[in-house]
Amino acid sequence: MSRIIGLDLGSKTCGVAISDRSQLIARALKTIRFESDDYDDCFDQVLALLDEQDVHEVVLGLPKHMNGDIGIRGEISVQFAEELKKEGVKAMLWDERLTTVAAEKILLEGDVSRRKRKKIIDQMAAVQILQNYLDRKRNGSLPE
Template identity: 35%
Template sequence: MTLRAGVRIGVDVGRARVGVARSDVEGLLVIPVVTVKRGAGDLAELARLAREHDALEFVVGLPLSLTGAQTSSTEDARGFAGRLAAASGLAVRLVDERLSTVAAQRSLQSTGKDIRSSRPVIDQVAATIILQNALETERSSGKPPGELIIQDEG
């Protein structure tokens, strides 16, 4: 199957921080970028990063319970995604992120990192996992992943 060309920005939304990763244009490589403190200026910083990398869209992790039910974190991520779409003017896709933070923590633990002092790095790794999973889904299905929040007007 084919994958749309273009850089994607992966986002792991947390209560205190937002982990950010990005893909290359071909969607083959995903790298951690930065952890942004949640609050005033976070959306502007993400929009700036998207412009800097000439991004096609954002891929935001949607936290669901293990049963697939919505939680307070789900609503927070949905709200954040809507505000990000408005602030950036880019398409935003919400994708299931169940266990991405757990996978990120395990990945760092396997390298001997202290989890408590690595929280900002965990957020970036979680964003990387979210984006990699979304790209693999699109590559295998031939369809853009997740739920579209806003269509790019470009």
Template identity: 40%
Template sequence: MITTQPAAFLEVLPTGGRLMGLDVGMKTIGTALCDAGWTFASPATLVRRTKFTKDKVQLLELAKAQGVRGLVIGLPLNLDGTESPRSQSSRSFARLVEDMGPVLLWDERWSTVAVERAMIEQDMSRAKRAERIDNLAAAYILQGAIDALTINQT
């Protein structure tokens, strides 16, 4: 199942479980994981993209090792909320990994900007920012999704 609706995603995972967030880029896939209670998200492994089959093996290994039950994939929308060519790329990626569990596509319009600003405030060097941005963006995306999912539960 692939959805943009938190309520539909929640129906499939009513008891929670660990989720993996993905920030899918052209060169890398940032990953993040949350706890089974959907309280907090943390950056995980950076996957450097090669061939999709190899990338998927890395994602599957991480998901299996961490007991992941579902995926949250960043959906890059235009500022006005409409879909872009990158949105279609994320949707295609979601279809290719759908067998790993239910997928929630989450609006990621401001994730990279927010994470980059936070890193600048921490006086992090440009090289360190470039190395960490995708995983931190994945954590930001995942945190936003689990916040929305837990609000819907109350």
């Protein structure tokens, strides 16, 4: 099996997680930084990372409002996924509601300093997105 990358796309950063080859475990990889709302730069960095890691499948967090509606941030993620698909990347959108909250809780329980949390929170959110996807995939309960 090949590895999968998970992305938590923000307005200035993109947290990146990667699976192991057996697609069982997600781990933090890096945080991509770019100028505010410069998604072209972020996209180029993601493509370079996919090439470097020899990955052809991405799970991209889809931010939704708690009522399930997709707002502006969600539309940006949808467009980002569509652009990845045009490049031949298998791109799956994944509901990311509360993943940052879960990541923050894990870091707090691990007694990680506020300064360090700020640097890695996006990566940890990407780990949550990817791990949730891997678990559902393994259990055969992915949405069609």
